[in-house]
Amino acid sequence: MAYSAKEEKPLPDPASYQILPLGDAAIVVKFGDTIDRNLHRKIQAMETYFADHFLKGMIEQVPAYATLTIYYDPLQRSFRDLAEELRGIITELVDAPEPNPRIVEIPVSYGGEFGPDLDFVARHNSLKTDDVIQIHSASDYMVYMIGFAPGFPYLGGMSQQIAAPRRDSPRLQIPVGSVGIAGTQTGVYPIETPGGWQLIGRTPIELFRPQENPPTLLRAGDIVRFRPITTEEYTSLRATSQ
Secondary structure (H helix, E strand, C coil): CCCCCCCCCCEEECCCCCEEEECCEEEECCCCCCHHHHHHHHHHHHHHHHHHHCCCEEEEECCCCCEEECCCHHHHHHCHHHHHHHHHHHHHHHHCCCCCCCCEEEEEEEEECCCCCCHHHHHHCCCCCHHHHHHHHCCEEEEEEHHHHHCEEEEEEHHHHEECCCCCCCCCEECCEEEEECCCCCEEEEEEECCCCEEEEECEEEEECCCCCCEECCCCEEEEEECCCCCHHHHHHHHHHH
């Protein structure tokens, strides 16, 4: 018999993680409260495991910065039953080999009409625009999760040297492929949408592909590398990608 949401309480777990109820049809495995690459590798290990071992009653899994949420059918099993099984799985995965991340290169044309806020980011950090481009394209970024809009990657690993605040007044329309900065985060807008991030460039690569399966270019755990390109290269790549 499945437990109701009111009956469910977090179960005592080792200090390294917590198992928490989310309503009466989801369970959250929480590994911490910070954006940390080593912490996120634990979530990747669980994702990889569940790709090959679908648990009884499991519907889907949703990774985030420091959590993995598993949706399940409460008519097939209870929170406590699933939590006990998850404990055993997590114990097994402690010594699992680190997954090899997929590396995805994303070409970006920086500045000009594609990056109207590049000058602001440079001034805010007392840098030249070329410095911002060099720093932004020199890092490897981990995709921690996909959200906000279809295919939008939340990336970690941006240098504090180019951090910049959100715009005081968000734009009503952000062009597809725009690369932006907000605080210490960077990301790519996969569809046209309002937004308040500082735009520094644009990629001709489509991140959201509804006609394909899966419909998103990136997935949690991927490593993204930005490659600077010219406006001419952007035009050429855009033409071939359509």
